[in-house]
Amino acid sequence: MEVLVKAGAERADAYTAIQSLKGVYDPRRDLRVGDELQITLGPATDISRVAETPDYKLSSLRLPVTYDREVEVERADGDDFVAREIELPLTTELVRVSGAIDSSLFVNGRDAGIPISVLIELIRIYSFDVDFQRDIWSGDAFEIMFERQRNEDDAVVNNGDIHYAKLTLRGTGLPFYRFETSKGTIDYFNEKGESVRKALMKTPLDGARLSSRFGNRKHPILGYTRLHAGVDFAAPTGTPIYAAGDGTVEVASNKGGYGKYIRIRHNGTYSTAYAHLNGYARGVGSGKRVRQGQVIGYVGTTGSSTGPHLHYEIHRDGKQINPLGLKLPSGEKLKGDRLATFQSLRESVDARYASLAPPALSATADKSLTD
Template sequence: MRDVRGFVERSSPPKHFCRERLRRALLRGRKAEWVLCRVAGLAATGAAMAVVVAWLMDGAAFSLPPPKLLEEQLSMARGLKDFSESPILQEGELQEEIQEQSKEIVLRKGEGFEDALKKAGLPQSQVKEIVEAVRAVQDLRRLKEGTKFLVSLDDQDNKVMQVEAELDSQCMLLVERSGERLQARKEMKPLEVRQRVVSGTIQGSLFGAMERAGMPASVTLALANIFDYDIDFHTDLRAGDQFQLLLEEKWIGDKRVGYGRILAARFVNKGRTYWAFYFNGKATQEGYFDNQGKSLRKAFLRSPLKFTRITSGFTQARFHPILEVYRPHLGVDYAAPTGTPVRAVADGRVVSAGWDGGFGNCVKIQHGQSYVSMYGHLSRFGAGIRSGTSVRQGQVIGYVGSTGLATGPHLDFRLMKAGQFINPLKVNFINADPVSPADSGVFKQLVAKRVRDLEEGPTIMAARAPAAVKSPQN
């Protein structure tokens, strides 16, 4: 019969009890208990020997104790001697003993959870028990390839006692025995959000500088999106431009599991400093604002593409490479690989999407009463883009191609105002709504704090160190 600790009640001699206790400590990996047992055995042996020596040295103790008592003492001494001389398992042998009581099961590609348990050699009854318990809290079809399950078995009857698995960086699956049943649950690991300052100097491109700082492309794109209305990353970047950003990082324990929002940023481009602060006030729509509270979002994007180069600008006389004549080029050509997404520069309504002579596949979008944007030489159109469709600023309306009169893949982008073509690179568009006066006090406090964070926060450096951050000036 087992007691509440899982031990078997025995009426065996002391030496058998000690050996049993030692064996269980080894199998269960309880090294501290094993050491204490060994020390207790040696101490008991020493104490018995001290009693015998003291008795022999006692002048009054010349008579032997009663035979029955002597026999009991000798039996105990022999048992303690056997215990103290039992072989000590080496570390490797101990690990082998422990490992015999657990199985690590890895989910392979194309393999079901139940099949993986069977291949590990678990009996059908155990497989069924585990699967039913896990299915109660987890969709088995969503278990990922490579997930490791550690199955712990009872050393007496080989019952499944526990199953552990890390489902993802934030979630643990735990299955434990409660009486005669297995019960499963999920435990979410505590997520900590930390702040980090990332700094860099442009040598060739923003992507290159951010990559040197160890930042993924997603963070680079987020930074570019913030300043998308003021800086054209195709034409405006210069070697020596500098940036700093205050970034949220997501951590679980000592492992970084992702990135959050950019809280603040500073970008020095061609000697001019641009600021961005994320703010969500009670009377202000969330977004990014400069140090004066003006929204960084404008009615039009500076460019319909990201991170490409201009091959032809707006001019009244350009030599056409196919027609071999000089003629006006009333737009801007952006060179980019075929399939590069093309964005709508502003909210609007599609007035046409189809073949348009030398422009090939072309989309035209009406923005309010005055403006029309035009996107030529597309390889194909964006999902759902057709005449009459409403689009949002930044929405993909097509993909770069070389249809129509084109010598290679590029985008011919044009902008009209009141029926006349205008140079898209020289248009200044109005900003969205600024920080509400009701939130101005809170916003000023936020700006001061974010500037201090940029100055004092832990920093990841990229390329040459940027100049020290200065407080925003009016």
């Protein structure tokens, strides 16, 4: 209310306007630091006589909700105000970005102008198939087509869905397409109509750097060579760790050299383990159900560890196996009419991508959207 008063509104009008927001907008909850309010004051007296100094009253108020919606408060008859949520006019466009990799997908994609939020989603999509340490080589390439929205001032206000992506790794292309599943959800499929989603993620840390291979190595703490049954993901302390698949938490406690440890049972065959955690996510404990991609804990260096990292294991029938060598079938496979619809969409997407000219899209231009 004080903001309105300082802008020139009468205190009574400011109070009435705020009261009209009930059930539509809660300033204490929804108004954020940095939000811009549009306050309009109108003449409260007849200003046809120029010599007269007019008084002004609050005429309208606009409050931001999301990039595509805002709340408008307008003066009604007398001293009453009416609040309503309105949809902002936006223009949606498809953006094409491509480039070569000589550092990493994240760095080169960012430098090519892919917004950070879109890059994170791109890496998540490929996390079922690509080992981002071993499968990426200098000279590999990426292509992507994604949505973005502009407001009436032609400013980019949102980066949206990825419609198409392709990684070319050592000459082999891996194109993925956005498509609606038989359950009505959105997923990504390869050229054959096979879902990229698998029972377990190849890496439960998007874009993290694998720091050791499966196999024999010299244990850094105990000082002798023993089977290192798993892979390590080097990442800063506090980095979120995701459940590799749907399942039930069997263990969430300290376990000797493993430090803070989680084990998830996914089905009668597979379970996964996560060690050296800094802490557990809220609500994660023994007996709790978790979903694939859900945050279950955070990277740390507890137990026998020389630095922050996640030690990740996959167990099959109770025995540790090589996570890097595991081959899991894809999820949904499109068939019949759904496959025909997908193939038609795929051809349309390929043609649309080919028709787009690579834009002058800078990473800094969308900084406010991607940090």
